[in-house]
Amino acid sequence: MxxxxxxxxxxxxxxxxxxxxxxxxxxxxxxxxxxxxxxxxxxxxxxxxxxxxxxxxxxxxxxxxxxxxxxxxxxxxxxxxxxxxxxxxxxxAREKSRQKQWTDTVLHQAVSGQHETMSGNTAPDAGKLLEEAVELLPPQQKNVYLLSRQEGISHEGIAKRLNISHGTVKKHMVLALRFLKTHLRTNINILILIITTSFRH
CATH class of the missing domain: 1.10.1740.10 (RNA polymerase sigma factor, region 2, helix turn helix motif)
Known part of the structure; x- marks a missing residue:
């Protein structure tokens, strides 16, 4: 210059x-x-x-x-x-880390069967998202999931109660968890986008 x-x-x-x-x-x-x-x-x-x-x-x-x-x-x-x-x-980077932590926590709920609404830095709608996702499961998958995650019944116990084989119980659980994870991840990403956009405006 x-x-x-x-x-x-x-x-x-x-x-x-x-x-x-x-x-x-x-x-x-x-x-x-x-x-x-x-x-x-x-x-x-x-x-x-x-x-x-x-x-x-x-x-x-x-x-x-x-x-x-x-x-x-x-x-x-x-x-x-x-x-x-x-x-x-x-x-x-911090925001992405918080979003990932939130997503992982909600997905963990689907696996562990914890339906309580989360607190702290997580979104209050997380528990509701999981409950809504469970309601979308086919009847038998929903029954197996709830008996396992909410009532803590073993696969053997579920098989006896529903009069189905142990292999069928396992299959229903695999399908239910797969659906819940996919559904929750999709809706969480949408919710994150909505929240982020609202903060920008």
């Missing part, structure tokens, strides 16, 4: 610090593409990159009074952008 260009940027910084919105727009336009390319190499996500670029410039506008003291705006901009990008990625 030439000395003239550096002086132009410093002049823009002073104007932005004084609240000049047109100068801020020029500053944004001057660095937008380069900053976007820099952030994209970190995030590998165009939507996230656009969001971070907007956040970074919003932060710069909010703290515009400090701009005249910055000796190299480009370096400052890249540091701010890099830190914000890494923070966003960490937040996304």
């Amino acid at each position: 030439s000395t003239h260009s550096i002086n132009d940027v410093k002049s823009l910084l002073v104007q932005v610090a004084e609240g000049d919105e047109q100068a801020f727009a020029q500053l944004f336009k001057l660095h937008y593409n380069q900053l976007g390319d820099f952030i994209y190499r970190i995030t590998e996500s165009k939507p996230l990159t656009q969001e971070i670029v907007q956040d970074v410039f919003l932060k710069i506008w909010i703290n515009r009074s400090t701009l005249p003291a910055i000796s190299c705006f480009k370096a400052y901009l890249m540091v701010v952008a890099r830190n914000h990008a890494y923070n966003c990625l960490k937040q996304i």
Whole structure:
């Protein structure tokens, strides 16, 4: 960058610090593409990159009074952008971890037969999802599942009570658990999407 260009940027910084919105727009336009390319190499996500670029410039506008003291705006901009990008990625990783934990907990309910509504950081609809999924099972699979998971009856005991073979009980349990896991995973992902979208709006 030439000395003239550096002086132009410093002049823009002073104007932005004084609240000049047109100068801020020029500053944004001057660095937008380069900053976007820099952030994209970190995030590998165009939507996230656009969001971070907007956040970074919003932060710069909010703290515009400090701009005249910055000796190299480009370096400052890249540091701010890099830190914000890494923070966003960490937040996304934590959110994915929480979602996975929630999904795994609900799926564990299907295997263990725990129908209580979960508390803590998990969604209150998790137990309800499982109950609704159980109601969708074919009658015999539902009977076998409930006898095993809710009443704790062994496969042998279920076979005697329902007057079916031990192999049939095992087959019904395998099919029931397979259906519950598939159904719950699908609906949990939909619920997560709905919740995430509602938070964004």
